[in-house]
Structures are given as C-alpha cells and as structure tokens.
Amino acid sequence: MRGRRIGAAAMAAFSVLGAAGCGIAGADEVSLADKDRLVIGVNKDQPGVGLRTAGGGYEGFDVDVAREVARRLGVRAADVTFKEVTSATRQRMIRGGDVDLVVASYSITPDRKRQVAFAGPYYIAHQDILVRGDSPIKNVRDLRGRNLCMVQGSVSYERVTKEKGVAARLVPATGYADCFGKLTAGQVDAVSTDDLILAGLAAQTAESGGDAADRPRIVNAPISDEGYGIGLRLGDADGCVAVNKAITGMYQDGTAQRLLAKWFSPVGLKFTTTVPQFEGCD
Incomplete structure (x- = not known):
C-alpha cells in the first residue's frame, strides 16, 4: 500500500476551501486514500455523462x-477499473465493497447520506424536463395527467409528484436510455431528471440530423438544484478529504471547466463553472 493520507497541514488548508467534517473510518477498513487500485462505479446508459462504448469501455463527463x-489520488490509469452501476444498485455496491467510489450523476440527498458518504459535490446540476419537439409542455405543472418516465432508484420523479405535488402518471423504465426510447416512441410525454443527463440524451438526435422541430428538446424550466456527489464508504474520513481536495484542484486549474465544455458545449447547455460548496461526508 502507498501511504497517501492527508496530513494536518493539508487538512487545515483544505478546510479554508469549505470542506465540512467527515465521519471516522473503522480501524479495520482501508481508506480509499491509501489504495493503489480503485474500482469506480459509473453509469452505462447516459450519453455525455456515463456511457458504455461499443468497444467495452466507458466515456462521458x-x-x-x-x-x-x-x-490526483495517485492511482495509475492502468489500476483503475470501471464497473457498471444503476440508480437502484449504487448504495448497495458501495456498502458491499463492490466499488470504492461511485461517480454516476449521484445526487446528494439526506436519505442517501445515511447509507453512504459523499465527497463533493463536483457539480451542481438542475432538474429539468425533456419533451418531444411538438410538445405543449412548458413547465412542471404541465405534467399533470401526463405520462412521466420513472427510473427506479432515482429521486427525480418524486420531486415532480411529491415535492411539487404534480399528479403525473408514472411509467416505469430501466434507465434513462430506456426513458428516451419511450419518449421518442410516444409511450411517455416527458422525462424529468438532471440537465446534464437530458442534454446528453438530446444530443443523440441532434447529431443524427433531421427536422429540428421533431427532435426532443429541454424545456429550460429548472425545478431543483442537484448536487452531484462522489459516493464512498460511510465513515471513510481520509477518503472524503482526499477526494474533496482532488475536486477542488480540478476547478482551480481549469480541468473541471474543460471537461464540462468538452461534453456539453456542443449541445448549448449553460453549465456552471465555479467550484461548488462542499457538503462533507458526515
């Protein structure tokens, strides 16, 4: 094992950057900050965010x-393994030790923080709505009585039906790629989730050409802020601090902004380029 724990001086300097306190890792468990190999959970069906390629690799923001x-944790690229996760399996795979980290459009919520720890957020997304080009839907209230795609394990549909009190008809789907297929086939009227995911889905039809009026479009009526966190084992204090330090460095040297532009400038998404306020992993 290669020691990479953050010392007291580094911890103090990082606290100035807004990191919150984290829990205490068990003495018998190895912090991810001390690992030479990492298994990282990512999505496989979110274009522009996390997508399995034809060659078997993964790509996306x-x-x-x-x-x-x-x-930035000191792990060589050859020692990083990606493993597929879904909205329904992320917590279980972290808690079971199947993955060391999850970077998968993973919104930080109070319920999830009781099961896993979160570093970050590394980006603040905004929940919006994707509809067909000819749709009359203009905002979340227009979803009342309409078919809304529901991905098990996601909190997006609950923000529409519970938080906003909109009585949409929920249509189950296995993931957002499935939602997109249902939208274009007319089986659902809308897909509501984070704007980065929607932008990646919309980009698929933009790249294929055709009549712009027929292409799915983002309504541009955000209904919430979604802090994307990096999930890790509950109680791994050193891992939390190390990952937060890496995220901070990415914004300070322009890496985060470059990656956002790489994946989302082509579809015209107005993304945030300032470092988010960290929540910590308590």
Whole structure:
C-alpha cells in the first residue's frame, strides 16, 4: 500500500476551501486514500455523462471526472477499473465493497447520506424536463395527467409528484436510455431528471440530423438544484478529504471547466463553472 493520507497541514488548508467534517473510518477498513487500485462505479446508459462504448469501455463527463480524481489520488490509469452501476444498485455496491467510489450523476440527498458518504459535490446540476419537439409542455405543472418516465432508484420523479405535488402518471423504465426510447416512441410525454443527463440524451438526435422541430428538446424550466456527489464508504474520513481536495484542484486549474465544455458545449447547455460548496461526508 502507498501511504497517501492527508496530513494536518493539508487538512487545515483544505478546510479554508469549505470542506465540512467527515465521519471516522473503522480501524479495520482501508481508506480509499491509501489504495493503489480503485474500482469506480459509473453509469452505462447516459450519453455525455456515463456511457458504455461499443468497444467495452466507458466515456462521458462523469467517467472523465472519475479518471481525474483517481489520478490526483495517485492511482495509475492502468489500476483503475470501471464497473457498471444503476440508480437502484449504487448504495448497495458501495456498502458491499463492490466499488470504492461511485461517480454516476449521484445526487446528494439526506436519505442517501445515511447509507453512504459523499465527497463533493463536483457539480451542481438542475432538474429539468425533456419533451418531444411538438410538445405543449412548458413547465412542471404541465405534467399533470401526463405520462412521466420513472427510473427506479432515482429521486427525480418524486420531486415532480411529491415535492411539487404534480399528479403525473408514472411509467416505469430501466434507465434513462430506456426513458428516451419511450419518449421518442410516444409511450411517455416527458422525462424529468438532471440537465446534464437530458442534454446528453438530446444530443443523440441532434447529431443524427433531421427536422429540428421533431427532435426532443429541454424545456429550460429548472425545478431543483442537484448536487452531484462522489459516493464512498460511510465513515471513510481520509477518503472524503482526499477526494474533496482532488475536486477542488480540478476547478482551480481549469480541468473541471474543460471537461464540462468538452461534453456539453456542443449541445448549448449553460453549465456552471465555479467550484461548488462542499457538503462533507458526515
């Protein structure tokens, strides 16, 4: 094992950058900050965010963030393994030790923080709505009585039906790629989730050409802020601090901004380029 724990001086300097306190790792468990190899959970069906390629690899903004964080933790690219996760399996795979980290459009919520720890957020996304080009839907209230895609394990549909009190009809789907297929096939009227995910989905039809009026479009009526965190084992204080330090460095040297532009400038998404306020991993 290669020691990479953050010393007291580094901890103090990092606290100035807004890191919150983290829990205490068990004495018998190895912090990810001390690992020479990492298994990182990523999505496989979110274009522009986390996508399994035809060659068997992974690509997207989250995947690039994961690689960059691993590099800044001192782990060689050859020693990073990506493993597929879904909205329904992320917590279980972290708690079971199947993955060391999860970088998968993983919104930080109070319920999730009781099961796993979060570093970051590394980006603040905004929940929005994707509809067909000819749709009359203009905002979340227009979803009342309409078919809304529901991905198990996601909190996005609950923000529409519970937090906003909109009585949409929920149509189950296995993931957001499945939601997109249901949208274009007319089986659902809308997909509501984070704007980065929606932008990646919309980009697929933009790249294929055709009549712009027929392409799915983002409504541009945000209904919430979504802090994307990096999930890790509950109580890994050293791992939390090390990952937060890596995220801070990515924003300070322009890496985060470059990756956002790489994946989302082509679809015209107005993304945030300032370092988010960290929540810590308590």
